[in-house]
Amino acid sequence: MRADGQGHLNELRRRLAELASLEEVLGILGWDQEVMMPPGAGLARGRQVATVALLHHQRLCDPGLGRLLEELAARDDLDPIDAANVREALREQRRALRVPPALVERWSEVTVAAHPIWVGARERADFAGFAPILGELVDLARRKAEAIDPDRPTYEVLIEEFEPGMTMAALDRHFGALRVALTPFIAELRGREGPPLPAVMRARVPAATQEAIGRELMGVLGFDFERGRLDRAVHPFCGGAGVHDVRVTSRYAEDDLLSGLLAIIHETGHALYEQGRDPARADQPVSRARSMGWHESQSLLWENQVGRSAEFWRFLLPWLGERLPVYKGAALEAITRALARVDFQNEIRVEADELTYPLHVILRYELERDLFAGELALAELPAAWGEKMRDYLGVDPADDRRGVLQDIHWAGGAFGYFPSYTLGAMLAAQIFQAALRAEPAIPGELATGETARLRTWLRDQVHVQGSRLQSDALARAVTGAPLGPDALIDHRSGQNYELTVVPQLGGVRSQGDEDRAPGLASGPDLLAERLPAGRSQRLLHEIADALEDRRVAPRPADHLEIREQLRRPRDLKPIEAARGATQDVALRLEAKRIRIVWLGDPGELEDDRQRGRHTSRSKI
Numbered sequence: 250m251r252a253d254g255q256g257h258l259n260e261l262r263r264r265l266a267e268l269a270s271l272e273e274v275l276g277i278l279g280w281d282q283e284v285m286m287p288p289g290a291g292l293a294r295g296r297q298v299a300t301v302a303l304l305h306h307q308r309l310c311d312p313g314l315g316r317l318l319e320e321l322a323a324r325d326d327l328d329p330i331d332a333a334n335v336r337e338a339l340r341e342q343r344r345a346l347r348v349p350p351a352l353v354e355r356w357s358e359v360t361v362a363a364h365p366i367w368v369g370a371r372e373r374a375d376f377a378g379f380a381p382i383l384g385e386l387v388d389l390a391r392r393k394a395e396a397i398d399p400d401r402p403t404y405e406v407l408i409e410e411f412e413p414g415m416t417m418a419a420l421d422r423h424f425g426a427l428r429v430a431l432t433p434f435i436a437e438l439r440g441r442e443g444p445p446l447p448a449v450m451r452a453r454v455p456a457a458t459q460e461a462i463g464r465e466l467m468g469v470l471g472f473d474f475e476r477g478r479l480d481r482a483v484h485p486f487c488g489g490a491g492v493h494d495v496r497v498t499s500r501y502a503e504d505d506l507l508s509g510l511l512a513i514i515h516e517t518g519h520a521l522y523e524q525g526r527d528p529a530r531a532d533q534p535v536s537r538a539r540s541m542g543w544h545e546s547q548s549l550l551w552e553n554q555v556g557r558s559a560e561f562w563r564f565l566l567p568w569l570g571e572r573l574p575v576y577k578g579a580a581l582e583a584i585t586r587a588l589a590r591v592d593f594q595n596e597i598r599v600e601a602d603e604l605t606y607p608l609h610v611i612l613r614y615e616l617e618r619d620l621f622a623g624e625l626a627l628a629e630l631p632a633a634w635g636e637k638m639r640d641y642l643g644v645d646p647a648d649d650r651r652g653v654l655q656d657i658h659w660a661g662g663a664f665g666y667f668p669s670y671t672l673g674a675m676l677a678a679q680i681f682q683a684a685l686r687a688e689p690a691i692p693g694e695l696a697t698g699e700t701a702r703l704r705t706w707l708r709d710q711v712h713v714q715g716s717r718l719q720s721d722a723l724a725r726a727v728t729g730a731p732l733g734p735d736a737l738i739d740h741r742s743g744q745n746y747e748l749t750v751v752p753q754l755g756g757v758r759s760q761g762d763e764d765r766a767p768g769l770a771s772g773p774d775l776l777a778e779r780l781p782a783g784r785s786q787r788l789l790h791e792i793a794d795a796l797e798d799r800r801v802a803p804r805p806a807d808h809l810e811i812r813e814q815l816r817r818p819r820d821l822k823p824i825e826a827a828r829g830a831t832q833d834v835a836l837r838l839e840a841k842r843i844r845i846v847w848l849g850d851p852g853e854l855e856d857d858r859q860r861g862r863h864t865s866r867s868k869i
Contacts, residue, residue, distance in 0.1 A: 254324060258331060261317050262533060264308070265338055269532040271305040273490035280488045280496050282364060284480045295361035302357040309345045318342060330535055333717045337534035340413065347397045356389050360662045367660035368483055374650035376631050383659055384627050390664045391621060404621040407665035411541040412672065414720055417618065420668050423675065424611045426734045431608060432641060438591055446590070447583040452575045456481075456501040462572055463499060463513035469568075470517050470551065471704045472497075473524055484657040485512045485599065487519035487548075492531040495523045506573075507588075508600050511552050518551030519544060521704060525712030536715040539723050541666060545673025546680055547707065553603050553674070554681040554740075555695060555703070559585040564698035596644050596651045598670075605642055607674060607737070612637040613656070613667040621664070678736035679728040680711065 278298050286294060308314070318339045321327065327335065363382045370379035394406035405417045454462075464479050477489070482498035489496035497516045501509040522544055530536040538544040555561050562585055570577040591604050598609040616633055619625035625633055634653040638644045646652030658666050684706050685691055691703050710727050717723075724732045 254321075254326065257317055257321055258327075261314075261321060261335070261338070264311075264314050264317070265334070265534060266532040268305060268308055269491065271301055271308065273494070274301050275305070276488055276490045277494075280498075282361065283482045283484075283486070284496075284498060288365065291362060291365055295358045298361050299354045299357040303350060303354045306345060306348070306350055306353045309342055315342060315346075330530070330717055334530070334533050334535035337537075337716050341534065344397055344410075348393055349396065352389065352393060352396065356393065356662065359385055359389060360660070363660040363662075364657075367654070367657065371483075371650050371654040374648035374654070376649040376653055379654060379660075380627060386659065386662050387620065387627060387664070390662060394621075402622070404618050404665060407621070408668060409665075411663075411666050411669050412720070413540055415540075415542075415668070415672075420614065420672075423732075423734050424607075424614060424668075424671065427607050427671065427738065428611055428641070430734070430738045431604065435591070435593075435605060435608070435642065438593075446587050447579065449575055449579045450507055450584070450587055451504055452506070452573075453503050454506045454573060456503055458573070459501040459503075459506060459509045460499075462569070463509060465572075466510065466513055467497070467517050467520075469698055470514065470521065470700055472517050472520055476524055477520055479513075485516050486657075487516045487523070489523070492523060492526050492528055492536075495520045511556055512599065514556040515548045515552040518548035521551070521707070522547040522712050525704075525708035526715055527713045530715070535717055539714075539716050539718070539720055540672075541669035542672030542676060543711070543720070543723070545669050546676035547673075547711065549670075549674050550677035550681055550707075554677060555700075557588045557603065558692075558695065560692045560695045562588070563696040568698065593643060596638070596646045597655055603740075607671045608641040610667050610671040612641055614671075617664055617667065672732070675732060675734055675737045676724065676728075678740040679724070679730065679732070680707075681740075682736055683710075683728040 275298065278294065278301070282294055318335060321331075321335045322339055359382065363379075363386060366382050367379055370376065390407060391403055394403040398406050402417060408415055408417070408420070460479070460481070464474075467479065468474070476493050477495035477497065479497050479499070481500060483500065485499045487495065487497050497513075497520050499509065499512045499516060522538060526538075527536045559581070562581060566576065566579060566581055566584055570579070589603075591602050592600075595601055595605070598606070598613075601609050612634070615637065616625065616630065619633075620627070620630070631649055631653045635646055638646055638652070656667075658664075684703060688702055688706055691706075694700070694702055714723060714726075718726060721731055724730065728736075
């Protein structure tokens with residue numbers, strides 16, 4: 250590169266570093282508002298935030314910066330990272346240039362003022378008390394979107410602030426596939442939720458104790474407390490001032506340790522992303538997360554793929570027992586089954602199980618979409634919220650606090666953020682699959698509390714990459730495939746289920762068969778023509794073959810009920826029983842994380858036991 254080009258790059262980096270410093274100041278002001286600020290400081294904080302935000306806007310829109318960016322964007326001799334840095338800064342500037350400074354200032358004032366109003370309205374379960382300032386925020390958001398791009402749907406412009414390049418058409422396609430896949434699962438499972446939560450999971454643990462345990466657990470996950478801290482807030486979040494000052498908050502319910510632990514793990518996933526960004530370019534746009542969906546992918550990966558996994562709980566349960574005597578001797582199986590349990594009474598997004606969580610997000614997306622399209626009035630939000638909760642999840646919110654007021658996002662003007670959660674869940678499933686392909690030792694190490702291998706892989710493949718690539722290209726580079734719902738659907742529908750084999754009856758049933766749903770066959774009605782009693786290997790082969798060919802769709806339940814699908818002989822292919830076949834079936838089912846429980850005569854498996862391939866009630 251010629252000397253003038255290098256000089257321009259150095260000047261650009263200096264200007265962008267100044268902008269990053271102003272953003273970090275806003276980050277600290279926002280964190281302080283939610284964690285430390287006295288209630289009476291709201292008006293002053295609004296003025297402070299508006300001043301810094303306006304200064305940032307003016308610097309970003311400076312004509313000199315624009316000329317510098319345009320000149321560098323026209324060059325063909327920049328290295329890929331510098332070119333990406335220019336691309337990201339230019340995109341941000343072009344968007345900002347279209348927003349009037351007065352609108353930036355007013356937006357900052359109103360978002361600060363809205364927070365305490367939301368907190369109070371939420372405590373009182375009073376949507377009407379929040380509606381006036383929410384209406385102003387909606388109006389300001391609409392004006393901002395129309396200023397940025399009047400030719401596109403308002404809501405799509407707002408989404409792009411959090412998901413560059415994302416369209417409503419793509420979201421409708423992804424979310425439609427998820428809704429079609431998940432809603433029938435939930436409907437089928439309703440009424441047979443499985444066993445209640447183990448009593449130990451409802452033991453009272455003081456908030457201070459939970460916080461201390463959470464702090465220790467963050468260290469296990471790799472959080473660097475020299476560059477971060479943990480505090481409490483009404484709504485858990487991760488904020489702060491960049492790579493070297495990452496601030497995590499959480500909240501605690503004394504009768505729900507699990508919720509607090511998962512919240513800590515989730516926010517630590519965000520924090521590890523921030524602490525893992527490229528330190529040499531920490532003050533440049535290219536080092537930032539590609540999108541909020543990518544950021545959420547990291548928090549959700551640690552929460553769901555790690556924090557809910559049986560492997561990690563093999564470490565975590567005895568670790569908890571050392572700190573909480575009530576957890577000593579608790580059964581790992583009961584805990585992991587509870588983690589996979591579908592809670593049909595839950596109204597709260599951040600406390601939702603893995604199966605129902607995407608639908609919580611999709612209903613928010615649809616409400617925001619309709620609101621900004623003029624198809625839903627602000628006053629209709631509570632009723633529309635309740636209707637979608639009933640349609641998608643079969644739940645009636647008890648009140649506005651547990652319904653339309655539960656999230657902080659609208660008080661902060663974050664319209665269009667919600668889709669990032671489900672996009673993040675989709676990415677998390679894809680990324681974790683890629684991590685396991687690259688590093689097969691990860692599950693075994695998680696079982697010992699060793700997280701460095703996974704953390705290092707994520708840092709190298711995702712965190713350090715920042716915004717060097719655009720979203721689709723980054724997804725392909727990290728996972729080998731474009732973003733899509735398939736990995737998430739597979740993860741949701743193929744984990745932690747149980748088959749109970751009853752060879753005496755020639756069939757398959759779930760535990761607690763006496764409580765089976767009406768209309769499902771059991772006992773001799775099952776497979777009697779094709780699977781004679783006592784043929785354990787052939788029975789397992791038939792089950793595995795049906796699952797492998799997807800004629801039997803694994804459903805997310807405590808026990809996988811396949812009786813109805815398998816009872817018709819035409820659904821099964823004859824398979825010759827072969828000595829030693831059990832091991833092959835075990836491998837095929839293990840890939841789908843399906844547990845086989847043998848309830849037959851122990852003598853029938855004697856040959857397999859002698860070969861060490863099967864034991865009574867064993868996990869395979």
